[in-house]
Amino acid sequence: MAEKKIKIVISGPYAAGKTQFINTISEIETVKTEVKTTRSGEKEKKDYTTVAMDFGRIKIDDEHTLYLFGTPGQSRFDFMWDILGKGMVGLVVLVDSTDPATFHEARRIINYFESRYPAPFVVGCNKQDLKGAWSPDDIRTALDLGEEIKVLPLVSVDKQSVKNVLLVLLDEIAKYI
């Protein structure tokens, strides 16, 4: 029987923790398209960065597999958003809660998907375990989001935390079935 792919997109600004989020929950080792960072302003944050997409996989039954696709964080790769947005069932937008500079980019990503692929989405406020993290409520305001959008605390290295974000997204999806 041919495999049917169900797609959830994990997006967010550079170094928000998208690859880690997928790594934490995927049943397979995440398929990465990472290269060494060379650009100033990027290489100070991390050594490797996604350039096409990452994906993780969770087998649901003999017929269906859930794919988690991670988008590249830098805006120069935003042509990938279109490719990944088509056919998705839901979207998780991650932000680095300790770095308000990334909130603008997260807003840009939300604006893009909301204007073109308005699937159910949630925001994961990553790095909530670190000093200097903004609260999810303040991040909601900073991103111009209303109370109807779920803005959730997240520590992307913690499996329970990642599961919680995905389960809330699935609850949101359920409202539109």
Next chain:
Amino acid sequence: MAIAGDLRIFNLVDIFQVLRKDKKDGILVIESSPKNYAVYFKDGDIIFIREVAKVFYVYLDVDFEGVLRKDGISREEMYNILVARLPNFLNLKEGKFSFTPGFIKYPLDITSQVHIEKLIMYLSRQLTEEEVGRKISDLHLVFEKSEKYEEIGRKAFLTDYEKKLLTLVDGKNKVEDIINISKINELMVKRTLYGFLASGIIQRERKKERRIGFDLTRGLLNKIIAKIKGL
């Protein structure tokens, strides 16, 4: 929880938006050269501005009456001094900011005479193209008026062209439609929408329908939920 960052990437309008939303009390400190500023907020509005040589001075007083006494300012003089200090403060484009919620105890009868919504609109009129692009990044965005738009609009002292633009925000017009219909310069429209959003006059369109790109049944969704729970 922190509210801290760098003014170059998170400007005063963005900060005021966050402090206004939950009507926060506390002190916003901006470390800038040659002066540091301590801005006292009550119910999300600015009560007073102090210019301080060293930031730790700000945290020596937990009682607002004590702050005024130390600066030798009477309650009657407070408003005039605030208004005199506002231009320099509002001109700040660089510096590190941090907001400490609570901390300062205000007398019950002290209220702000300067609405934060008015300051948000004033500052929004001066935003650069790069800054407006942070919020109004897409010409396809659709906004709608908030529940309290009339009340907030009065506090914000909107100009005639801003009032005209507000009539075009109806939950249907995209940003590009508002630009085309109003025939107002694109940057001015974006600045206005930025200010409207930050001051709570408008909000994102609340979508009644969302698109799910797969023929997902409730049974299959329940299977996915059970699988994730079991991981």
